[in-house]
Amino acid sequence: MSRILCVVQDFLSDEHREKIRQAADRAGFTPYFFTSDQRDAAKEYLKDCEVLYANQADVLRDTSASLRWCAAASAGADAYCADPSLFPNPDCMLTVSNVYGATISEYVVMVTLELLRKMTYFREPLRRHEWLVSPPIRSIKDGDFTILGTGNLGRTIAARLRSMEARRILGVSHSGRKVDLFDEVLPVSQLDTVLPRTTFLIMALPGTPETVNILNRERIALLPPEAYVVNVGRGNAVDQDALMDALNRDAIAGAALDVAVPEPVPADHPLWETKNLILTPHISGNMALGYTRDENVRLFCKNLLRYANGDTPSGVVDRARGY
Numbered sequence: 001m002s003r004i005l006c007v008v009q010d011f012l013s014d015e016h017r018e019k020i021r022q023a024a025d026r027a028g029f030t031p032y033f034f035t036s037d038q039r040d041a042a043k044e045y046l047k048d049c050e051v052l053y054a055n056q057a058d059v060l061r062d063t064s065a066s067l068r069w070c071a072a073a074s075a076g077a078d079a080y081c082a083d084p085s086l087f088p089n090p091d092c093m094l095t096v097s098n099v100y101g102a103t104i105s106e107y108v109v110m111v112t113l114e115l116l117r118k119m120t121y122f123r124e125p126l127r128r129h130e131w132l133v134s135p136p137i138r139s140i141k142d143g144d145f146t147i148l149g150t151g152n153l154g155r156t157i158a159a160r161l162r163s164m165e166a167r168r169i170l171g172v173s174h175s176g177r178k179v180d181l182f183d184e185v186l187p188v189s190q191l192d193t194v195l196p197r198t199t200f201l202i203m204a205l206p207g208t209p210e211t212v213n214i215l216n217r218e219r220i221a222l223l224p225p226e227a228y229v230v231n232v233g234r235g236n237a238v239d240q241d242a243l244m245d246a247l248n249r250d251a252i253a254g255a256a257l258d259v260a261v262p263e264p265v266p267a268d269h270p271l272w273e274t275k276n277l278i279l280t281p282h283i284s285g286n287m288a289l290g291y292t293r294d295e296n297v298r299l300f301c302k303n304l305l306r307y308a309n310g311d312t313p314s315g316v317v318d319r320a321r322g323y
Contacts, residue, residue, distance in 0.1 A: 005029040006049040008059050009073060010036050011287045016297045023301035027308035051307070053300050060086040069093045069307055073296050075100045075153065075285060077317040078207030078234065095303065095315040099295035100285040101156030104232050107284035108157050108202060109164070111256035112140060115228045120254060120276050141165040146194060148172045149204035149233060150179045157202060158182055170194065174210070195222035205233035208322035217242035220252070227252045232284050235259035244274045258284040
């Protein structure tokens with residue numbers, strides 16, 4: 001009986017499908033392709049598939065104990081780990097795709113420059129055709145940055161900032177283990193001592209129970225008035241009410257959020273009117289960039305061959321920990 005690979009993706013081009021077919025043939029699999037609106041047609045194959053390449057966790061509900069590997073096209077695993085019953089096979093391996101570093105790090109650089117160069121100050125006057133003199137600005141060059149999260153995404157952001165001559169990059173992680181590209185890495189247990197000397201905080205955390213509300217009201221109050229906050233991890237890592245309050249009182253200098261709670265943000269939500277806030281609709285790490293789509297497929301094909309050879313694919317998630 002042929003080993004079945006089910007692919008449930010909406011972003012694939014004909015070229016992507018051909019690359020997956022070639023890899024599947026070399027790995028000894030028969031691939032079946034579906035889009036997210038073809039779930040009914042997919043069910044017949046999902047119940048017998050050994051490998052699933054998908055970008056929606058609920059597709060797992062149509063699989064069976066025959067599923068041995070779920071390759072998620074996303075960078076985050078929280079949607080897959082929140083409900084253990086999603087996996088009919090409790091021993092099913094889960095991997096995520098660490099290919100979003102380029103697009104998310106570029107977003108971070110973009111909003112960092114907007115904040116440091118006071119673009120929020122100019123935005124409304126320019127709409128009114130007012131020509132303003134620039135207030136004092138800051139630069140990435142010779143700047144100090146704290147990155148909360150030192151995984152693939154945090155490391156890629158650090159590399160971009162380093163290339164723009166940041167003076168010091170401090171990492172904060174669960175373990176505090178040394179990581180290249182960071183001048184120093186401290187454990188999250190020392191976060192309260194880090195925040196009072198943090199002038200630019202970038203949050204690149206996975207979604208786990210430990211990261212929920214990690215930047216709470218008390219910790220926001222520890223930040224100095226000149227501090228900026230950028231969050232590209234998960235919206236629930238920040239106490240949004242406390243952040244809005246701090247921004248509206250000028251207790252901190254500004255913030256950029258690409259993630260929020262809830263999403264989409266309702267039209268009447270106070271986030272839209274918060275001072276010195278750049279709010280974007282979760283656009284930093286989606287499939288809009290062609291490079292991200294190409295790399296996602298390339299990595300899956302590489303991992304499929306590793307899996308077929310009995311090797312462990314990259315990006316394996318500890319489902320109990322959520323990353």
